[in-house]
Amino acid sequence: MSERHGRSVGVSESAVRSSGGGVRERVVAAIDQGTTSTRCLLFTRSGRMLAVAQREHRQHYPESGRVEHDAEEIWRNVARVVPEALKRAGLGPENIVALGIANQRETTLVWNRHTGVPLARAITWQDTRTGSIVADLVEQGLTDLYSATSGFGPAAYFAGPRLRWLLDNVPGAREGAEAGDVLFGTMESWLIWRLTGGPGGSGGPPGVHVTDVTNASRTMMMDLRTLEWSPKLLETLDVPERMLPEIRSNAEVYGVCSEVLPGVPVAGALGDQQAALVGQTCFSPGEVKCTYGTGAFLLKNTGSRIGGSAQGLIPTVGYLMGDTPVYALEGSIAVTGSLVQWFRDSLGMIGTAAQIETLAMTVPDNGGCYVVPAFSGLYAPHWQPDARGVIVGLTSYITRGHLARAVLEATAWQTREVVDAMNAESGIPVSRLKADGGMTADHLLMQYVADVLDVPVERPLGSEAVSLGAAYAAGLAVGHWPDAEVLRANWHRAARWEPSMDPAVRERERENWTRAVLRSYGWAR
């Protein structure tokens, strides 16, 4: 990471741009199959993004609490965005050394292996229809079995209960699964199967049916220690094993594309949050990343140790590249960026999300006002489904500016709660937070996060940690990069916020926030 390094990056970049499709340019492609859109990004060896193409897909809301995606629409979008990204970079499939996939996690699909047609729309991770299936598992006294095997007790958040719902409710699903005609997969399984041949025919072999350890760890069906499907859990969920994909590592050649990028190996797959952990090069135990989007997801590398769930955190697989799995502890926050959107769209306080910083800067502090955004309960570490949002500390002194501060501070304090839980779980305090995602554009917020955590917060150059992680996994698998340590040199600090808050103020504010949170509990009936 010498001074010289930055310039050599620039040179290689301009070479790629001017080459206009020279056959010797070698780049890695990543597909980021997200909740609202599918994107293709191309990365150079130094981890710089060359081009991006994006298409949104439709959100289907058949009834309250149900959110579905059309998997065929998503596949069509993949087939469009990949050539678009190549065109923008002036490159062809021959320039792509490998393809990696990062995807929305826990979104569940079943399809016919002979026709390639899904039996129903995919049930997304935001969908809450499986509450009764989960309640049933808890009533059967299976919580301890699930905790001991999959790492966490039954919850509607994960893919397994959704698969069970599909088997129970979609005509032909269970019979087809038992006969070996119907396959299950999360989005990476579906895309890898399609890319590598789909149903086959016209001389080509059928696609490979695989998943990766990170996506499998979010199904509630995998044994977190053996990294294999747990027969006991499959039995209690009543899921036929033959419909499940084979569980593979995050970085290996699963197959070769016969479509979209003919001849290119599909060599990396990770759930989006684990992909961001890799993209942020959090390769050492204790390193933490936080992706700030609509919600926020903190993942801490726990090395070979499976973390405990006592603090309301979820132990999960961080990544498996090679033989030894690296585990992670995850804390998710439901409402962060979406609170700013609410402030903009529902309250009309600001014209754009960015303007909340301008409004907040009109006042020096929150004026004693706190916003707890428990819009649909509170996630980690509270897990209070009956909590609802509160605004406390209102006096006639409070202005829009104070509310803007309180909205931003809510994201910082929720981050602090998850970090506190992580510290309590391991006894080793987090010493630095690597942040990414759209909210890192808000410097006032990032400073406040550093202030309340009392550790530095850093932002990497380029905000595409999720896609970069998928590209890294694929590139490592084909030897484009020799090892993960090389990738650390690609991580460049774009900004660093140092804590500068008076400890007495921090403690007073923490107490106030905690009192505000308690007032949100138990409101819903």
Add this chain to the structure above:
Amino acid sequence: MSEARNHRAPRQRAAFDHVELILTTTSHGRTLGRVPGPIQSVERAAAILRLLGGAGRPLALAELAAALDLPRPTVHGLVRTLREEGLVDQDRATSHYRPGAGLRRLGTGWDRHDLRARAMNWADALAGSSGCAVFLAVPDLAAAIVVHHVFRPDGSPQTLRTNTEQPLHATAWGKCLLAFAPVATPAPRELELRRYTGRTATTVVMLEAQLAGARSRGMATDVGEYEAGVGGAAVPLRSGGGLTVAALGIAAPVEDLFGGGGEPRRAQAEQLQHAGREISAQLGSLR
């Protein structure tokens, strides 16, 4: 779309100049030394804005035409131009017109955090390609305020300069704002030309010469005039109509940024100008 608009802007200005020439030559016979009279299309555009602002609801083209007693094609041409300038918005569903978001920015300019949000991806890309630190600055009274700062990607310890005030006469971004946003900044003779290094321009004559150079080159430079040994180069960021709203700059050790002749190195200058054009296109886009 925004790119196409940027290309059109100079032609639009040329068209207005042409109209002005016709008006002044026909009504006065000669243009030389005469103050032109009121320009009808500007008067009409102002009337449209007053109508939309006072209506309290979106208005249809027919209503505007009736209120102004003008043919619909004439009003349509005016209102379309106002829409492209962001001063009028059109409802997609009803096609009715209402006051545009650009009107709110008239008094205050761009919100500096909107600027940062729109510039951020390109600023990161510029830091990556140039190997320099990147700064985004706006004028604020007699100083340049840093709105966004991306570290130089070399792993060296650096301090975030967001929200700091920097001198207009001694930084590349400051001089860029003086040169290209003369209305939003004080005149050089009103500035306190404090000496920061041996290279700081401390006389109005020196500074004026540097600003003239910046205007002809399209880029302002700082060869260690604020911090010894630290150089900078900056280009204007223009919103719709060509108005300079901010300066985009890169910073690195003087010897890294400048060649022997004191000119910025070509590769970095081109990367800076490219990013400046891309961000300007974002700022001109219709929203």
